[in-house]
Amino acid sequence: MLIEDGVIHIDSFLAVTMGIIVLFVGRRLNQVVGFLKEFSIPEPVSGGIVFSVLFALFHMATSLEVSFDLMARDVLLVYFFTTIGINASLGDLMKGGKPLIILLAITVGYMLIQNLTGITVATAFGLEPVAGLLSGTVSLIGGHGTAIAWAPRIQEEFGLNTAMEIGIASATFGLILASIMGGPIAKFLIKRHDLKPAEDQALDVGVADDKPEPKITSYDFLDAMLAIHTCIIVGVFLNEGVEYLGLQLPLFVTCLFAGIILSNIVPHNYPRITGTTWPANKPAVALIADMSLGAFLAMS
Template sequence: MEFDNNVLYLSSFFAVTMGIVVLFIGRRLNQSIGFLKEFSIPEPVSGGILVSTLLALVYAVTSVEVTFDLMARDVLLVYFFTTIGINASLKDLLKGGKPLIILLVVTIAFMVMQNIVGISVASAFGLEPVFGMLSGSISLIGGHGTAIAWAPKVADEFGLESAMEIGIASATFGLILASLMGGPIAKFLIKKHSLVASVEENPEKEKAEQPVEKLTSFDFLDAVLAIHVCIVFGVLLNEAISQTGLQLPLFVSCLFAGIVITNLIPDSYPRITGTKWPTRTAAVDLIADIALGTFLAMSLMSMQLWTLIDLAGPIFAILAMQLLLAVVINIFVVFPAMGKTYDAAVVCAGFGGIS
C-alpha cells in the first residue's frame, strides 16, 4: 500500500481481499434489496458498483484517487475462460439440432447488427467506432466478463482509456434493460397469438433424481490440474499466433485450448489422476464461479466513474437504439424463425435476456 501525489495504490493482495469483500457486500445487497434480486443483478455487480461509487465520491471530495494492482484479476480471467472451454462439449451442441442452428445464425447476425448500430450512433456523436462496439455485442451479448476481458486490449490498441468503464456501464445497463424487456415480449407474443404451453405426459415422475456430487480436495486439485494443462497449451498457442502478427488476448487462446482438449480426449484416456477429464464437474464449476465472481468484483470496484461523466449521453443513446433493435429482432425474426409457438415465445424472453 502506497500513497503518493493524492493516489492511494493498493497491491494485488489487497485488491483480491477487497474483491472478496465486495462479493459479500453484493450478496448482502441482493438479499436486502428486492430490485436487485428481481432483475437478476449479479452480486459482484451490485457490490462493485456501490464501492466504485463510494470511491468516486471520495475522489470528488478529497481528490484522492484509489487504484488497484489487478494482476490477480487477469489470472482469474484466464481461469474462468479456460473453464468455459473445458465445459464446452461439441456432442451436446449437436444434440440441439435444427432449432439451435437457427438460433445460432440469428444470434451471429444480431451481433453484427448490434455493432453497426453502436458504431453508427457513436459516429453521430463524433466518437471513435470502437466506442460503439464496446456498447454493442462486446458488452450486451458478451456481458460483463467479455467487456472486462476485451477492454484492456481496446485501451491499448485504440487509446480509449475509459474502455473498461464504458464496457462495464454498457453491460450493467444492458442487463437491466434486457431483464425489463424479456418477460413483456414473451407475454405480448403469447397473448397476441393465443399460445398455450405444451403439456408433458409424465412430467416429474420420469425425471430420475440426480445424486448430489460430493466434492473432495482431490477433485478440486484434479480440476486445477486440468485448467493448468489447458493454460499451458493456451500460452504456447498464443505465442505461436503472435508470431504471425496477430495479437489475441491470452484468455481467447486458453478458451480455445480448453475446447480442443476437452473434445479430443476420449473418456478412456489414462490420466495420472486416475479419473476422467473433468468436464462439467462440480469442481470445475466451483472454480469457474469463484474466478468469475472475484474478477468481476475486482473490475467493478476499480472503475473510475468520474471518467464517464462526459460519455453518459452517448452511452444511453446507444443503449436506447440497442433496446429498440432487440425488440424488433425478437418479434419479427426470432419468434417466426423458431416456429411461432409457445416455446418460441419463451425463447424470445431468453433471447431478450442476452441482448
Template sequence: MTPAANSFEVPDFLTLTLGLLVYFVGVIVTRNVAFLRNYNIPEPVTGGFLAAVALWVFYAATGQAIGFEMIARDRLLVIFFAAVGINARLSDLLAGGRALIVLCVLTTIFVFLQNVVGTLGASLFGLPSAAGVIMGSIALVGGHGTTIAWAPAIAAEHGFPAAVETGAAVATLGLIVASLLGGPVAKYLIERRKLAPKVAADHAEAAAPQADATTIDKSSLMYALLMVNIAVILGYLAHKPITELGVKLPLFVPCLIMGIVLSNTIPLIFPKLPWPARKPSLTLISDYALSAFLAISLMSMQLWTLAEIAGPLLIVVAVQAIVAVAFIVMVLFPLLGRDYQAAVLSAGFTGLTLGATPTAIASMTAVTEHYGPSPNAFIILPLVSAFFVDIINVIAIKLFLAF
C-alpha cells in the first residue's frame, strides 16, 4: 500500500532496529521508576508507549504521520509461539487441565458480558446497537484483526458507518489499558494473599537448570533456533490446509501446535537427542521475540487517531476495563483456586480480554520475573486464546448482531 503524501513509512529493517532501541529505553526508564517496577509494567510496554507519545508529538508539530513496515514484527510473533510450544509438556498441561476448563468457561461468559456492556453503552449514548458489539468483543477480545474482519460488514449492513474507525480506536485503547492493568492486578492478588509459586521443584528448575544447560553458547543457541524454525516451517505448512478447510486461525496457532507436537514426540523417539525445551537458549529466543514484538507493536500505535474519539467511546472503554478487573478479582481468581497460578493467569486474562495475547504473555512474564515461575500458565492461556476465544467470539458476535 502506497503511503499518503503526508506520511512516511519506515522500512522493515529499520522498524526492527527502532524496536530494539525502544525496548532499551523501556528498560532504562523502568529501572529508574519504582512505580513501574513495583506494578510489573513490562519494559517493552514502557518504551513502546513513550515512543508512541513521541511520534504523536512529532505528528502534532509537523502534520506528518510515521508508519512502520511490520514484516519482522509478524515473524517475531510466530517465533515466540513456536518457542512456547516447544516448552510445553503434556504432563504439565494434564496437571493444569481443570484450570484450562475453568478458564474456557469463564472466557465464554466474559465475551458475552463484554458485549452486554458495549450494547448498554451504545444504547445510553444513542448509537446503533451494532456499535455495542464493536465496543465489545469485536475490538477488545478480538483486537485489531477481528475489527478489520468484521467492521466493514457492520458499516455496510447495520447502519453504523463509523464501525472501522470506532473499532480501531477501541482496540488501540484496549491494548494500552491491558498493558497497564495486568501487572497491578496480579500484584494486588499476590500480595493480598501472600502467594508464592506452589511447587518448589518448579521454582528450583527455573532458577537452577541442569548442569549441562546452565550456560548459553553459540551451539546451544543455534540449535534451539533451528528447532524453533522447524516448528515455524511446519506451522506454515499446516496453516494452508487448515485455512482451506474453512477454519480461520492466526498463523501463530499452527506454529504453537507444531512446537507442542515436536516437543512431545522427538524426545520420546530419540531419547539421546538433546532437546532445547526449558533451556536458557530457548528462553533467550522466546524473551527476545516477545520483547521486540511488543515494543514494535506499541511504538507503532498512532495515538493521534484517539484524539478524535468522542467522549462516549472513552467512557465505554473505561467501564469495560472496570468490569474486567471486577470479574477477574471476584469471579475468575476465586474459581481458578486463589493460588499463585490463578494470580498469574489473572494478569494474562486482562490482556486476553482487553488487549492481545502477546500483551497477556508480557504481563505474565513481568509478574513471574518478580514473584517466581508459573510454567503451566504460559501453556494454558495461549491455548485458550488460540483455539477457544475466536470460536466463542464469532458465536457471540453473530448472536448480538442478530438480536
C-alpha cells in the first residue's frame, strides 16, 4: 500500500483480500437481513454497497482517494467465463427447441429496447450516445464482466473517461432491480406451477445447499485448473487470431468460446494425462466458478 499525491494505492494482493472480506460481509448481511435473502440480492452486492459507502465517507472526511490494482479481478473474470464454457453443451442447447427460440426472440427484442432507451436518455442529458449503450445491453445483459471488459475500449475509442464507472454502476443497479422485481415474480411462478428442481442435475456454479458437500480432492481441483488453463491458452491464441482479422474482443469472450469448443470436441470418456476424463459439469469446476464469480463481483 502506497500513499502518493492524495491517492492511496492498494496492490493486487490486498485488493483480493479485501474482496474476500466484502464477500463474507455480504454473506453475513444476507443471513441477518431478511429482505436481502428474500429478493435474492447477491452477497457480493450486499457487501459491496456497504464498503462503497464506507469508502465514500472516508473520501469525504479525508479528501483521499483510494485506487485498487484490479489485475487479479480481471483474471478471476477470465476464470469464471472459461468454466461456463467448459460446462456448456451444444447437445443440451439443441434440446431447447421451440421454447428456446421464443426466449431468444424475446431477449433480442428487449436488448433493442434497452439500447434505444439508453441512447435516448443519454442524448437527452447531453451525454455521448455510447454512454447509453453502456447503460443498456452491455451492462444489463452482459453484467459486470462485459461492462468492465468493454469500458476501456469505449474510453479509448470515444474518449468517455467515466466509461468504467457508468458500466459498473449500471450493472450493479441492474442486478439489484432485477433481483427486487424478478425475485417475487419467480417465487410466484414457482408456487403457481409447483415447480421442483431436477434432483440429479449438476450446477454450473456452486453446489446445492441442501445436499451433502461433494468430495473434492486436491487432484480434482488441480485437474479442473489444468482444464481451465488449457482453455485460457487456446483462448489467448483465438484472441490474437481475431485481432489479426481486425476485430477486438475481450479475452474472456475467446476463452469462453475455447471452453465451449474443447468441451464439445473432446470425448467425455477420452483419457487425459491426469488419468481422468474432461471435467465438464464436475463439482470442482463448479466450485472454481463459484469462487471466481464471488470474488470478482465483490472486488467490482
